[in-house]
Amino acid sequence: MEKQILHVDVNNAFLSWTAVEMLKQGNQIDIRDIPAIIGGDESKRSGIVLAKSMKAKECGIKTADTIYQARIKCPNLQIFPSNFKIYRKYSNELYNLLLEYTDKIERFSIDECFLDMTNYLRGDTLLNKGYEINKRVEKELGFTVNVGVANNKLLAKMASDFTKPNKVHTLWKEEIPQKMWTLPISELFMLGKKTVPKLLNMQIKTIGDLAKTEKSKLEKKFGKHGVLMWEYANGIDNTEVKYLPEKPKCVGNSVTLPKNISDINKLEEIVLTISEQVAYRLRKEKLYANTVNVQLRTKNFEDTSHQKKLPEVTNTTKQIYLTAKELLHEMYRKGQEIRLVGVRVDNLVESKENQISLFDENKDEKQEKLDKVIDTLRSKYGYDSVTRATKMDVEEIVKLKKEE
């Protein structure tokens, strides 16, 4: 039996949600009706476009443009900051509404869900359910969604992307030639800016061209990715809607520094601050890490990363920091101007039980107790209620910038 899949995608999510929130706060104008974007903070050198209104899109503004570019494209642009707390709130409102239709919902991202409706149609059609969800979200939640209607996840996702906003589109098997094969290859899910030029070089311009290309030829050139793109171009996707919550496979944080840094001592302090955050999140997930990874980005956008497998799993701030510090020293070349620092833990496991330890006693016990005290304080009074004396906090970095 064919699967019955819906893909629900919030239109201009961050901007729409900000608009709804502002209206709720009594704001007179709806920022969806003017040239507006949600953007990062240029003074923190994270000035990129995260979401745009239709009017801003008409100016040619694209997601991930720099705000600098966006302002040139549209001089009377209005810029609003992001607020992930609000986004999570509206994302949850959407999820709760969708739960009335099926409990098989995969939260693909903060603003996208896949619904497996296969056993939940109750005599109705999938398309009708799609329309109903589209109308109800607008009426009850105040923002709009696109809904893709199909027999697998890939086709549902492609369908929801057709024309926006506030639309419902089907993409049945027999519609693939007219609706999907006519599109340029850049529109196909999982074809990014590195692969598209390579395909164009092979005279593969549309998704239809790709679908008709010999699968073995693509496999030879692109490996597994080649097989995947061929299958997607032909509308083939047998993956299930993953509705059960999954543990993360890695946990990481990174910061773009307000100013490039060449001082290894300052970099160490930043690595400490980030290690602390990462370890805290790891413990909140009740996970242990096998591997620590440090990433550096220079002022020229050259990225390097080094990683190290630990002798035994850990979730203590101390272990993660000490390893990260070691990696930092291993990587950092004197004089390099560092723009971004990141720390990540990988190969996460749920417990340290099945670890073969040579000793019976737990030598991390003291650290674990200390971490626990701090975690409790933070969950009660907020993350910043506990700070380190050596920590280079935001104020200090900003001060450093002003001295310039």
Added chain:
DNA sequence: TCTGGGGTCCTAGGACCC
């Protein structure tokens, strides 16, 4: 005043083992 931050998955090469 150019260029975020959070992820997942894959690949290629080296080390090491039998």
Added chain:
DNA sequence: TCTGGGGTCCTAGGACCC
């Protein structure tokens, strides 16, 4: 004398997504 062939684990880097 002219150099196997598997397999696993680890690391660095890259591609893609939202």
